[in-house]
Amino acid sequence: MPELPEVETVCRTIRSVVLNKQIASCQVNYPRLLPKNDLDQFVRDIQGRVIVDLKRRGKYIIFDLDSDLQLIVHLRMTGQLLFCPDSNESVTKHTSAILYFTDGSQLRFVDQRKFGTFYLLRPEQWHRVTGLHTLGVEPLAKEFTVEKLKELVKRPRNIKSLLLDQKCIAGLGNIYVDESLFRTGIHPQRQANSLTDTEITKLHVNIIQVLQEAIASQGTTIKDYRTGSGDTGYFQNKLLVYGKAGEPCVNCNQIIEKIRVAGRGTHYCPNCQRWDQECEA
DNA sequence: AGCTGTACCTGCAGGC
DNA sequence: TGCCTGCAGGTACAGC
Known part of the structure; x- marks a missing residue:
């Protein structure tokens, strides 16, 4: 599914609704979503964090959290990040994870083929993610001459x-x-x-x-x-x-x-x- | 260094 | 209708 325009669109459509929200808890239904994170530690570390910024780098979506943490999401082939203002909305079959915000809204990660990945890192830990620290030039940046x-x-x-x-x-x-x-x-x-x-x-x-x-x-x-x-x-x-x-x-x-x-x-x-x-x- | 095949998954279309 | 094969927007890795 997602190449730069799709990832950019996802960022733009969720940015205004998730900014400054606090994560009350996180439910992970598919633990392999977290290849570089221990599930228990991931859930513990993300709890209570506030989303202070949201940006894109290549096909990665980067949530800047308080406490100098970043939630980095790659949608791979079929991943979807969906904002649900209404927590009563039924959870669909391929929902790999749900972030619950303190105001009752949710951000869901739905991924039919389960290739999508979440990483919870500090900025200096980008080297732990193959593919992230080696990314080339952003084609829409002025550096792409x-x-x-x-x-x-x-x-x-x-x-x-x-x-x-x-x-x-x-x-x-x-x-x-x-x-x-x-x-x-x-x-x-x-x-x-x-x-x-x-x-x-x-x-x-x-x-x-x-x-x-x-x-x-x-x-x-x-x-x-x-x-x-x-x-x-x-x-x-x-x-x-x-x-x-x-x-x-x-x-x-x-x-x-x-x-x-x-x-x-x-x-x-x-x-x-x-x-x-x-x-x- | 670059290319190929394989792997990770599920679902769908097409052929028989 | 069912079974089988191949294919799908991505990427990491092994081996040549």
């Missing part, structure tokens, strides 16, 4: 796997990589270091634009993703290649193909994204 992208693509590896690599750019996933490459006219199996300066410049713009547009649409709901209010996103209506295999390309009418790249289903237009194409789109 064309020069930065040029530097990243110097390596001899395929462009799709590079864009999916969270150590390079934090937050892109399968949907937005496919969409960015389509908008730029780059074949997903091209070697990153074969991209021309023109292509890199266009790719840089397209990555930023597709992410911004997706955030404006509250993310992409293929199946499970919901905002923090339980609503679907609607960027799925604006996708151009992801999930469009067998359909005609919006630019040229050629049939969109689906192949496997970097172990992921990959959608592209064989005409607009030619293997040997350098600067057309």
Whole structure:
């Protein structure tokens, strides 16, 4: 489910309603949700904490708590963070955890595939979470410049796997990589270091634009993703290649193909994204 | 260093 | 209808 736009939307939709709330208690129904925390200690440590800030880094959601603690949440494939103002709302089947606030409201973590993870850490303990302390540049931050992208693509590896690599750019996933490459006219199996300066410049713009547009649409709901209010996103209506295999390309009418790249289903237009194409789109 | 396969889970679609 | 296979928005890890 969640890539940068979805995680950002979840943060935005729950931020105002959880800020300054105090956690009365926490119920964990699926202990493996806490790979780096002892369950009993987690429940003990989080009890009584107040949420003082909420932010996103890559696909991680970071709750700043008082006492210098952070609750760090990764939704993985199917995780949902849902704010429930009404505690009477029935608990659904895949609810892995519930944070109970002192005012009677709740924040629930629902996760059909159970890949999602919670960590309760101090900021200096980020090194304990593989993937968190190695995150690359935030694509919507000013640090993500064309020069930065040029530097990243110097390596001899395929462009799709590079864009999916969270150590390079934090937050892109399968949907937005496919969409960015389509908008730029780059074949997903091209070697990153074969991209021309023109292509890199266009790719840089397209990555930023597709992410911004997706955030404006509250993310992409293929199946499970919901905002923090339980609503679907609607960027799925604006996708151009992801999930469009067998359909005609919006630019040229050629049939969109689906192949496997970097172990992921990959959608592209064989005409607009030619293997040997350098600067057309 | 990069690539591949496997693993973690559940549910769903498609083929027979 | 049921069984089986493969696949899904993510990522860590082992092994080549």
